[in-house]
Amino acid sequence: MRVFLLLLLVFPVLELFVFVKVAGAIGFFPALLLIIAGSALGLLVMRVAGLATALRARESLQRGELPAEEMFQGMMLAIGGGLLLIPGFLSDIVGLVCLLPFSRHFAARELRARAEAQAARQRAFRDDPAAAQPREGLQRPNVIEGEYERRDQ
Template sequence: MTPPPRVRPQRAPQRRRSRARTIVPLAIAAWAVLEIWLLIVVAGATSGLTVFLLIIGGMVLGASAVKRAGRSAWRNLTAQVQAAQAQAGQRPEDTTPPAAGTGRNGLAMLGGLLLIIPGFISDAVGLLLLLPPTRKLIGKALDRLTSRALAARPAAPADPGSVGDLFQQARDANEQFRIHRPDGKVIQGEVVDRD
């Protein structure tokens, strides 16, 4: 008797790695090396204590900027919720809408976070994001980029469903997985009632 022919398992074709997954880690590594080199150069030109004090000052300034941006975002959110409730008739008192030009809290918070990160390049970018004129210019550029990206994107379905629908779909998918699992507790079959 001859043994059955050996069947080799088929391998799934390898997916190519995207450019972003290749470029982003390299860019982060280059940025970190550049930051360290710049810290060494500044420490050599001045002193290590000066660099240390600059880093600590940047962290303190960044923390206060993040705190301020967070408070401003919270005030805007509560004002918008109160205005929406007043429009819906749930709360009759007069509310004031948020002031114009306060929608750049995310950029201010990002600037504060960049100041917290040790390094002079991140501090320079963080300071640019904290200054109102440059924050406004960067915000407008980001708005244009996102509007172009959304215009080029195909339309999404009108109603994706509620969060409860998503949880129900996840439960259904989990049950289907359990049914088709060989060691699952659910046994497929037919129920026969003999009466």
């Protein structure tokens, strides 16, 4: 949490520093136009990516598959578009990296590997026979199995 707070405080200062350096190199108005163009590109990406992700997810559901990959790709596109919307060159660079197909596929592979490892760890603890035994002090609920028939008068 402290890292996030530090990043939240330092990131705007870095963005302003980079903007001043770029504006000093190419001029203020060209730098400002680059920031506006980046925001327009981010808005376009967010609109197109949302619709495309919804269509791909629907096709995947019609085939009877879970649209996890499509949803992750859409999420990465949305994050990239959102970062492009934020004024600043550093956020634009990170947003463009999120939009590149090879970086999205790499992130998807890494996330899938982590999710599979987490699921394996949870299964390992769930299948533990000692965990299946009721703990002392905890009572099992009284369950009476049977069939019934309702007869109204």
